[in-house]
Amino acid sequence: MPDLSSPDARLPPGVQVFERGWLSANNILMLGPDQAVLVDSGYATHASQTLALVQRALGARPLDLLVNTHLHSDHCGGNAALQARFPDLEVWIPPGEAQAVREWDEARLSYRPTGQQCPRFTFDALLAPGTEIELGGARWQVHAAPGHDPHAVILFEPHRRALISGDALWERGFGVVFPEMWGEPSFAEVGASLDLIAALEPQVVIPGHGRVFDDVDAALDVARQRLDAFVQSPQRHARHAVKVLLKFKLLERQRMTRGELDAWLAGASYLAQVHRIHGADTPIRGWVDSMLEELARAGALSMAGDLIIDAG
Numbered sequence: 001m002p003d004l005s006s007p008d009a010r011l012p013p014g015v016q017v018f019e020r021g022w023l024s025a026n027n028i029l030m031l032g033p034d035q036a037v038l039v040d041s042g043y044a045t046h047a048s049q050t051l052a053l054v055q056r057a058l059g060a061r062p063l064d065l066l067v068n069t070h071l072h073s074d075h076c077g078g079n080a081a082l083q084a085r086f087p088d089l090e091v092w093i094p095p096g097e098a099q100a101v102r103e104w105d106e107a108r109l110s111y112r113p114t115g116q117q118c119p120r121f122t123f124d125a126l127l128a129p130g131t132e133i134e135l136g137g138a139r140w141q142v143h144a145a146p147g148h149d150p151h152a153v154i155l156f157e158p159h160r161r162a163l164i165s166g167d168a169l170w171e172r173g174f175g176v177v178f179p180e181m182w183g184e185p186s187f188a189e190v191g192a193s194l195d196l197i198a199a200l201e202p203q204v205v206i207p208g209h210g211r212v213f214d215d216v217d218a219a220l221d222v223a224r225q226r227l228d229a230f231v232q233s234p235q236r237h238a239r240h241a242v243k244v245l246l247k248f249k250l251l252e253r254q255r256m257t258r259g260e261l262d263a264w265l266a267g268a269s270y271l272a273q274v275h276r277i278h279g280a281d282t283p284i285r286g287w288v289d290s291m292l293e294e295l296a297r298a299g300a301l302s303m304a305g306d307l308i309i310d311a312g
Contacts (some may be wrong), residue, residue, distance in 0.1 A: 008212055010204040011158045012138050017052050017206055020046070023251040025208045028164060029057050030136025037065040039155070039164055041078030045252055046186045050078040051085055066091045067127065067135065069166030070152035071101070073111055074248075075208065077123035092133075095126040096151025108272045109140065110178070114245060115246075115268035117312075127153050140164075143200075147190030148175035154193075155199050163202035163216075166194045168256040171205075171213040176241040180234065182273045187231050194223055210288040238278035243270060243291050247300055250310035258306050 007016060012074065020029040024042030027050060035057055044052045046100045054063060063086045071093060075258040083089050093101065100108040104120050111118045126134070129144035138157050145154040145168040167175030174194075179186040197220065206215045213219060230237035249264060256264070265271060265288065272284065279287040292308065297299045302309045 001131035007148040010214055012162055012228050014136050016057060017212055018035050019211060022204055022209055027295050028206055032137025036061050038063055039067045040069055041066060043074045044119055047078040047081035051081055059304050062086050063089055068093045070094060070149040071097050072108060073116040073118040074147060076262045080119035090124040092125045092127050092153045093123045094153045095128060098126060106200060113269040115264045118244055120172055129153060133214045143196060145191045147186055148180055159270060161203040163209050165205050167208040169219060169223055170207045170210050171196055171219050172222055174223050176244050180237060183277055187227060190227055194220055235278050238274050239291060242274060243295055246291060250283055255307060255309045261308060266296055
């Protein structure tokens with residue numbers, strides 16, 4: 001588990017970051033005098049670890065509020081478990097997919113077409129862009145940050161100039177631009193979100209994945225270079241996106257037979273849609289195999305006969 005004994009002096013008082021890796025998004029715990037808040041809850045298969053991390057930090061206190069920067073499965077997969085553990089917990093989500101959550105439409109929420117898990121949860125209020133909310137005793141601004149996800153928000157605390165960026169900005173890039181995968185132009189929105197972050201002038205960023213960082217200008221430069229490369233070659237972005245989904249599945253399962261992978265591919269309609277748009281000149285099995293081989297050469301997985309094994 002992450003070490004909770006050394007708070008980061010760059011962050012607002014009471015803020016702790018549980019850096020989780022890549023299957024689960026980072027969790028940000030905010031402990032104020034009257035309120036305990038968690039931002040993002042990780043992936044479903046890590047829910048027991050999320051509960052243990054939160055409970056260890058809270059002690060006898062309850063968790064009062066859970067906030068999601070966006071509703072991809074690695075950011076909200078632990079919501080249901082936290083609601084079950086803390087019956088009075090309030091959950092706030094970005095407004096764009098509120099109706100999909102009410103109806104639990106797993107297609108609109110992306111879980112079914114990506115072949116990912118997310119137990120059903122409910123919500124109590126919306127994170128309206130352009131407003132401020134109190135989280136753990138500090139006031140945080142809510143800003144829309146579309147691109148990676150059209151409904152995502154970021155949170156900014158202007159006193160310490162701390163930014164919770166979700167997947168809009170990492171130290172070495174940003175999250176896959178999912179709408180682009182199925183033909184909805186969104187690279188310009190990524191650029192606009194990066195411009196917004198630059199205008200906020202944060203001094204420290206808590207990303208959705210990876211370590212907390214303070215060289216924000218360097219991170220923005222890397223992100224813009226990466227975005228320019230994707231704009232120049234949408235096919236490159238599409239292959240990157242598919243490799244991310246393949247790697248995510250292997251992180252979840254650890255190992256899969258070819259038959260299990262083929263069954264997952266058959267149910268993951270987003271991948272078939274990306275193939276139709278960006279790889280239709282190659283049969284889908286060969287198209288996917290070429291990306292598995294690239295992941296193997298990069299050391300992200302290994303293949304032994306019929307078995308595909310995640311390399312961590």
